[in-house]
Amino acid sequence: MDPEVLSRFRAGDEAAVKAVYERYGRAVYAVTRSILRDEGLAADATQTTFLKAWQAAATYDPDRSFGPWIYAIARRAAIDLYRKEVRSVPTSEIELVDPGPSLESAWETFEVRVALDRLSEQDRQLIRMSHFEGLSHSEIAGLLGVPVGTVKSRSHRAHRRLYELLQHLLEM
Amino acid sequence: MTNDDRAKYLATGKGEIPDSGRLDMIRGLLSDPGVWTEPPSGVVDGIGAITVHESDLQPSRSRRLRVPLVVAAAAVSIAILGILGVFDRPVVEPSAVANLTGTELMPSASGTATVRDTSSGWAIRLELEGLPGAPAGSFYQGWAWSQEGEGVSIGTFHLRGGDYPVTLWAGVELSEYPWIWVTLQEEGAGPEASGLVLLRGRIDGLDR
Numbered sequence: 001m002d003p004e005v006l007s008r009f010r011a012g013d014e015a016a017v018k019a020v021y022e023r024y025g026r027a028v029y030a031v032t033r034s035i036l037r038d039e040g041l042a043a044d045a046t047q048t049t050f051l052k053a054w055q056a057a058a059t060y061d062p063d064r065s066f067g068p069w070i071y072a073i074a075r076r077a078a079i080d081l082y083r084k085e086v087r088s089v090p091t092s093e094i095e096l097v098d099p100g101p102s103l104e105s106a107w108e109t110f111e112v113r114v115a116l117d118r119l120s121e122q123d124r125q126l127i128r129m130s131h132f133e134g135l136s137h138s139e140i141a142g143l144l145g146v147p148v149g150t151v152k153s154r155s156h157r158a159h160r161r162l163y164e165l166l167q168h169l170l171e172m
Numbered sequence: 173m174t175n176d177d178r179a180k181y182l183a184t185g186k187g188e189i190p191d192s193g194r195l196d197m198i199r200g201l202l203s204d205p206g207v208w209t210e211p212p213s214g215v216v217d218g219i220g221a222i223t224v225h226e227s228d229l230q231p232s233r234s235r236r237l238r239v240p241l242v243v244a245a246a247a248v249s250i251a252i253l254g255i256l257g258v259f260d261r262p263v264v265e266p267s268a269v270a271n272l273t274g275t276e277l278m279p280s281a282s283g284t285a286t287v288r289d290t291s292s293g294w295a296i297r298l299e300l301e302g303l304p305g306a307p308a309g310s311f312y313q314g315w316a317w318s319q320e321g322e323g324v325s326i327g328t329f330h331l332r333g334g335d336y337p338v339t340l341w342a343g344v345e346l347s348e349y350p351w352i353w354v355t356l357q358e359e360g361a362g363p364e365a366s367g368l369v370l371l372r373g374r375i376d377g378l379d380r
Binding site: 014017018021025026028029030033034039042043044046047050051054081084085105108109112113116127128130131132134155156159160162163164166167169170 | 175176178179180182183194195197198199201202203204205206207208209210211212214215216218219220332333334
């Protein structure tokens with residue numbers, strides 16, 4: 001994260017909040033969606049996360065990583081929203097249908113989305129087509145209009161880069 | 173075992189990798205729609221509108237902000253805003269407020285609608301009191317209403333998490349739709365205003 005942006009963020013600059021959103025907004029949305037399992041609630045929790053981060057920006061220690069700091073705010077915002085939602089539903093219905101907030105893999109979800117956003121658009125697109133859309137190398141080659149060999153080499157490079165960005169998760 | 177081997181396993185799921193469980197977990201996340209879904213565009217619009225609003229309420233914070241902007245970061249700010257086209261800071265032109273009063277259906281309700289002209293449209297921030305969370309199967313809907321009796325939806329909400337401020341948006345010229353209404357709507361009942369008007373107020377002071 002650009003230190004200049006973080007410095008302005010700590011000073012409460014609204015434009016810097018939006019720059020931070022550009023970097024972390026998708027990851028925060030991914031983690032709140034993963035916890036809440038509802039897109040509308042995740043949007044609310046994402047908005048709350050950035051507003052709380054903005055309000056608490058002066059407490060952020062620039063010597064520490066920004067990702068874990070905003071992740072903690074997002075996780076708390078999602079859990080708080082979940083509890084408010086639960087309070088508005090009759091207890092009998094909660095027991096029947098609600099398995100509780102999903103905290104499993106929340107941190108990994110956040111980190112994977114942050115890593116994807118740090119890849120080039122081309123690398124991200126290849127990984128999306130391969131994993132999310134389930135396309136083979138030859139299908140991707142057909143869609144992109146490039147030789148299969150090119151897809152293979154780009155795919156390897158993209159996964160190598162992604163692996164490097166996520167290596168810390170694998171050492172846990 | 174090299175990083176290339178692990179990267180290859182991350183790509184294909186094939187190969188002999190000790191402790192491949194973490195890699196499998198990441199592979200699972202890469203195929204999860206939740207990781208790839210984009211947040212709705214309204215999220216950042218809401219953040220922009222509320223931070224501008226809150227800054228107006230906190231002059232000391234605004235002062236802290238503007239010094240570095242002027243002295244050191246003007247060029248950086250312009251560059252960032254240019255790159256992030258959708259993140260254009262809302263233009264804070266003269267704002268106006270509508271005092272909302274509860275109708276006979278909800279006489280205990282009251283509130284304000286503060287409107288601001290932004291680069292994305294009119295941001296309408298509702299701060300309401302005495303309006304409980306919408307009952308199950310229903311929701312609240314905001315409307316901008318013209319003098320001629322034409323209404324335009326400005327968004328929906330439910331307040332089940334508490335009476336926090338709600339930011340709604342209008343793409344029409346509010347000087348032509350100066351009345352703000354809040355109605356109670358039934359889910360599945362169609363897009364028209366229900367007629368159950370709970371709060372109503374007129375925006376005054378829209379000088380553009």
